Amino acid sequence: MSASDNLIPVIVSKVVEVNSIIKRFEFKHINGDALPAFSGGAHIVVEMIDGATKRKNAYSLMSSPFKLGQYAISVRREDDGRGGSKFMHEKVVPGMEMKISAPVNLFALDLRAKKHLMIAGGIGITPFMAQMTQATELGLPFELHYAARSASQAAYMGSLKAQFGDAVACYCADIGDRLNLEALLSDQPLGTHVYVCGPKGMIEAVVQTATNLGWPAAHIHFEHFLSPPMGKAFSVHLAKAGIDIDVGPEQSLLEAIEASGTPVNCLCRAGACGQCETQIVACDGDITHNDHWLEDDQRASKKFIMPCVSRFSGKRLELDL
């Protein structure tokens, strides 16, 4: 079972250039039907057919969970990336037919919270846009702290202030405005939950600061917007299928397995959900584990790999697929 088995056919209804590096894409169901309901923090997987290459990238839904006529995502262009964001920026135009997965939420609001404290870095703003709409509708207290390199690169900063007023605080590094995590996290009412989405360093800083201040782990929530890291090409043997497959430098192992027609479970495609956990039959070499799922002892055992984000270098890797 995999979320990408039941893809939803959609039409690109709108493409908006938000700034020089970010574009917003809106999708409608091809039949005009309502799209599936979702909760703030959910993402969809977008299938991109780029000639002979099929890519699948996950993007957070930023549109209102209460308006299901269309979905919206924002994509930051990564010129050094694997090509997914470039494809979205260069090839995707209004009227185009695409396929998306049903929403999956690995970053949901904890509805028991007395207050929701949201911390966004850069394009990490997108899941919070849906969450803030949800929190407003449900009457949940929240605050957003949004940090970016510069105002010109900070997508939606102006409109968020206009829409949510004092609940939004912005920090632009180029004018020396910095978010003081220590001060923010040391003065919150009991029962507050903190959510962070942004670059790796920011997530680590929030988790570390909150932990040092004595926040319960269950009140700290984070989401990495991780795309599969690139690397050198490698080959893998799929034991059950009895075939060898090649993984290209810009391709993930999961994508290569899918391209071979071999069934494999998956959901988030970002090393977080655990669905694609695969057993290793034999490994003569090194695995670069890029996931957030496996335990340290599982990694050390060389018995498990998360093909959506992890890579291999060495003589031979044999998987139980």
Next chain:
Amino acid sequence: MTIQFRNETFRNDFTYANSPGNIPRFPFPFPEDEYMYSTNVEPHHATRVGSPFEHGFDVDEHYVAEMKDRALVLADDPGRCQALPHMETAGWDFVELVMVSKARDYPDLFELTMEGDQWHWINKPLQIDDKFTFGDASTLPCHPMEYIGRQVQGDHAILDQRDGNLWLDAGIITAQADWSLDFDVGMNFFEWHAPVPLAHELGVFQRALKFLLSLPQGQPSRRLNWTLTVNPRLDTSPENYPKWGPDKLSVTPDNIGEKIHLRVELQTFWRLPRSNAILFPIRTYLMAMNEVVTQPKWGRRLHRVIRDLRPELVEYKGLSRYHPMLVEWLSKYDDGAPTSPGIFPD
């Protein structure tokens, strides 16, 4: 197809029975001649017209009587329906899922009209005709979970998902096989399964939890679970043990065929869209031994399963007192012939 709803009881005079046409559609839980725990989960796809797997929420001839029995239980013990404060959104998800499914799958019985958040729901078998604002609990007579839970067969637990675990934070539970919502509410997946023998050591719950945490929207799953119950009693709760526990003493070789019922739970799992919770319907089907053995395959197989059941399971399922008597009785229906694979009758 119009369903003839039976006028029957699940208590006192126990007039519950399956009509002959309903027997072959019973979800017999044993695909093989022996039974052991497994994480026997499969997609809850529409399967086999006329079977209980044809629709997401099966409606059968016992619907109206079951809903009457639920009302009696709730009147007596309101604690059978509880929702922690953060579970209201999940209650609305449950309302939507059931209403949309039933109106689509049984258009002659249920009607739903949605104009934005203004909903109009007609439930003909229960003679309900209500208009309400979706998302506004003040427009319903009670909590959304209770409102729809009184109109859908089976018990329903709603599991909140957080911290890499599932939490039993809401439910409407009136037909349970000896577990208590009042005791379990707020527990996590491992806590509420703690009393189950053997399965923890087999890692069944670790695997099941992992599976459920990544259950996708729109792709529900199902499994069957089973036990035996004396008399067709839906409410075999710990709270009411003094009422049903002594029934076990009433079983004799002469009445065993009518007294002992195979109790099957069709458990399904649904990701709820707005709350990100999981809806866990536990739909109970009851069938007297006399009715089971009208299907020769089921008679043969049930004898083999019950005869070879591991002692821990005989104890856990509460069968010790009449187990040898039942094996003896069932042996009359087992001629030793091989059985075909799968659960459906030949």
